[in-house]
Amino acid sequence: MLKPKQMSRLLIAASRDQMGPVVAELYRHHLFHIEEYVEGGKEGYEGFKIGTPLSGASEASVDLLKIRAIENAVSIHGDDMDSAKTCSGSELRSRIERELPVLEQEVEELTQKRSKLDNKVKEFEQKITEITPFVSIPADLGMYRGYAGFTVYAGYVAQEVTLSVPNETHFSKGKEKNFTVIIAPNGQRNEVERALQEAAYQSVPIPDESGAPQARIDYYSGQITALTKEIAETNAKLDAVKAQHAGFLVACEEFLRTEVEQTEAPLRFATTKQTFVAEGWVPSDKVDAISESLVKVTGGKVFVTVLPTDIEHDAVPVEYNNPKFAQPAQMLMDIYSRPKYTEVDPTLMLAIVFPIFFGLIVGDVGYGLIFLVMCFGLQRMMKGEDGKMFLKVLRNASISSIIFGVLFNEFLGFELTQVVGWVLGLGGFPNLIHGYAGFIMPSRHLLIGATEAGGHGPAIPALMIMAIWIGVLHITLGRSLGMYNHAKQDHGHHRMLAVMANFGWLAVMWGILVAIWSNVVMPYMPNLTGLPVVAAGFNLGTFVGAALILVGVIFIARDSVLEVIELPTIISHVLSYARLVAVGLSSVAIAMVVNYMAIGMFISPGMKELSIVGIVMIVIGLVIFLFGHTLNIALGLLGGGLHSIRLHYVEFFTKFYKGGGIRYVPFGMKRRFTEE
Amino acid sequence: MAVEAIAVATTDLASIQASQMGMKAIGAGLAVGLTGVGTGVAEMGIGAAAVGAIAENKDFFGLGLLFTVIPETIVIFGLVVGLLLLF
Structure with a gap:
């Protein structure tokens, strides 16, 4: 909690013939974050070389490529499927040898056929667009070609062209463009072209066809319909392949990935002719388990030791260490940046405060319930790890919205108490708005369309002061964590200055607050105006505030003068x-x-008189109701989520959080479709 | 006479108060609206650049979002002024 998991640096050395079992064992544990060996430079590793892949690496890679090609062709994604551990490795291996070539050929044939058909459809569509302009001219398409002494001009013109030379012209007026076909003798070409240029002539290619234009178009349309049907059949066949083999394919992919990753692991180790050395990180509490099992699989022919950690210079990978309810918030942390190994991990605070902010913004039982239903609905569709995390974040946020909805007394913009009364038959239909307060929180009800006297609208001052209090406390927490981080991470002279600067920021903020409290009376804030006056009509509090500000500015300036402009x-x-x-x-x-x-405006007047007009009005009212609330739900999700996370990223994290830690990527895989 | 004068005075007072309220509302609207425009203009360039940077490197998202929302302060100030005017 509030700290990443403690890591230990592990060094594993053994003779080369033990590489296979060691790699397999490390892979099985899924805990060892390999620190890649880079040739040259590192002390104590003179003469070591990067290892070579174990046997079988290239075959497995080739098969993996094939599987991925098939998966792409039939669009299968492991993330979208429920995990089901169906087969063991040896079973899969024999099935891959037996079934993969056949399957590959089948899929390849089908996809090739489909792309051929697609190309043909495009070709025919192109022909149709070419012929279309000629439909309006009553001439056979074959008649546009094959003259020795005449030239055929076909194209769009701005206005009808009249030529002084002998010619045959067809003109058809279109909505946007006019199409014309002119056949004129070659001898007068210059004259004809000049006339055409004046009419803003745009040439159109003459299709290489014969027969009536409309008939040709009908013919090609018929062909396209037939081809589309064939494409649909091919797609159906591909879908059948997908349905039949999806489970096998994802299992194969996973199996081959484990093979490839294991056989290629030596590329990250340091090796000599006879031995290899692997360095990496494991969670400190798992060191013993890993060492013991490595000794066991190699029959004692391995040397495992924990190296001392140099926190400042080592690139320690960071793994979160949070209680279960806070884990989904790790996703929000990763979007910003993973914490460094040495700094405070604010995930827990984010996991608690984010839903509270979201709830404060949305604060509506109706919307909260809708979000919750959405969460459970989407759970079936989103199967990937990130998607699940996101839904859990949303679930917590919607529960918080419901709680704040009760406190704010809101249900889809109505008053919750009125809605409950109406449902229980105790009161009439929720009367629009009269702005009564919530239970504990100040009222947010506005006086839109108020029908009853006595409403008082939203309690803006109370709400604003509440927001400011939240801000002051949140920022104070952030600055305090900043002091802690600097005290822990920095060294020497700078350490004290950095801690003092953070204290300075706090002092200025609270100084301003104290000074304001001493001069102005504000609701829900301490009243210090009664303090004894010291000098120049200002009381003690003002001077204390001013002193705090002064001290704060000095502390900030001592660390960095430029920072003062950030005040x-x-x-x-x-x-x-x-x-x-x-x-x-x-x-x-x-x-x-x-x-x-x-x-x-619609439903109530419509209900008064149940004529056709009344019913139409009720329907319009319902449409407005649904559309409006759908829009508001989308806005609430966006506004509530983005603004809450932004308050963390911008206002909170900038006070103490640096991030930039290395992600802990243990060697191994979480198996979803295969057995060990 | 006196009664009439008082009546005229009260209606005058009421209309003056109403117009004051109206002016306040206009002021609040301008405060929020204009600062909103200002924020939008400021975020326009930053947002476009941030999206470009994120397209290059996804890790930039957090920092990009941070940069993009910095000008939001302007509209928050406008909002505070608006609320102070109205309440």
């Missing part, structure tokens, strides 16, 4: 948390406007 960000970052209120209020406003338009 206004203190105010802008705190005020930035106002978005928690603003985005939420806009979402409430949209919901209420939709409700007012749908119910107040």
Whole structure:
């Protein structure tokens, strides 16, 4: 928690003939993060060379390529499939030898056939577009060619062309362009071309066809229909292959990938003629287990030892170490950057605060429930690891929205209490809006289409102060973590300065707050105006605040003078948390406007008189209701998610978090379709 | 006479208050709207560049998002001014 998993640097050395068993064992454990050996440079590794792949590497690679080609052709993705451990390795190996060539040929034939058919369809479509302009001219297509003394001009013109030379002209007026065909003697070519140029002539190629244009088009359309049918048949055959072999193919891919990865592992080891050395990282608590099992598989012919870790210079891979509920938030961390091995891992804080921010913004029981249903619906469609993580983040966020919805007393823009009363038969249909407060939280109900007196609208000051308090506390936490990180990571003179600078930022922020409290009375904030006046009409609090600001600025300047120009960000970052209120209020406003338009303007008047007009009005009202709330759900998801994560990335992380840690990628694979 | 004068005065007062409220609303609208435009213009270039950078290197996403949303401060200030005007 709050720290990445502790890693130990492991060195494995053995003779070359033990390479196979060692690699297989490491692969099975799926814990060893290999540190790749780079030739030359490293002390103590003089004379070592990069290893060569184990036997069978190239065959497995070739087969893997084939499998992936087939998978692409029939569009199978392992991520989209449920994991099912069907076959063991040896069984698969024999099946690959037996079935893969046949399958490959079948798929290749089908895809080739399909692309041939596709090309033909395109060719015919091209012909149709070529012939189409000639449809309006009542002449056989064969008559446009084969003259010795005449030239045929076909193309688009701006206006009808009249020629002084003897000619035959057909002109057809189109909507956008006029098409014309002119046959004139070769002798007067110059004259004809000049006349055509004046009419903005654009030449059209004469199709290499004979027969009536419309008949040819009909013929080609018929051909295209037949071809499309054939393509559909081919696709159906490919789908059948997919349905029949999907499980086999993904299992093969996984099996061959394990083969390739294992046989190519020596490329990352340092080797001599007789021995090999592998260096890498394992979680410290797993060192014993791995060492023991390596000794066991090699019959004791291996040397395993833990090397000392130099935290500053070693590239220690980072693996999260979070309680289960916080793990989905790791995805949000990785989008920003993985923490360094030495710094505080804020995943836990993100996992707790992100849903709270999301809930504060959305804060509606109805929308929360819809998000939750969406989560469970999408769970069936998203099978990849990242997708699942994302859905879990969304699930936590929607549960938080429901809780805040109860606190804000909101249900799809109505008041939750009214909706509950209506469902239980205790009250009438939710009367649009009267702006009563929620249970604990200040009211966010606006007075849109208010029908009852006594409503008071949203409690803006209370909401704003709440947002500012959240901002102040969140930033204080961030700066405190910044002090801790600098104290832990930096050294020497700079360490103290960096810690003091972070304290300086905190001092300025709280100094400003104290100074404001001492002069202005604000709701939900301490009132320090009653402190004794010291000098010039200012009271003690003002001077304490000013002193804090001064000390803070000095501390910041001692670390870096340029940072002082960043001072206004203190105010802008705190005020930035106002978005928690603003985005939420806009979402409430949209919901209420939709409700007012749908119910107040269409459904209620329609219900009064159930004539045809009334029913039409009710239907229009329902459409507005559905469309409006769908839009608002999309906006709520986007606004709630993006703004909450942005407050973390920009306002919170910039105070202490650097990131840039190396991802822990253990050698091995999580098997989904094959058995060990 | 006096009663009439008082009545006129109250209607005057009411209309003055209403127009003040209207002016405040216009001011708030301008504050939010214009700062929104400002933010949009500022984010336009940054966003385009950030998307380009992300296309080159996906790891840039976090930093790119950070850069893109920096001008949002402007609209937040506008929003705060707007809310202060109205409430």
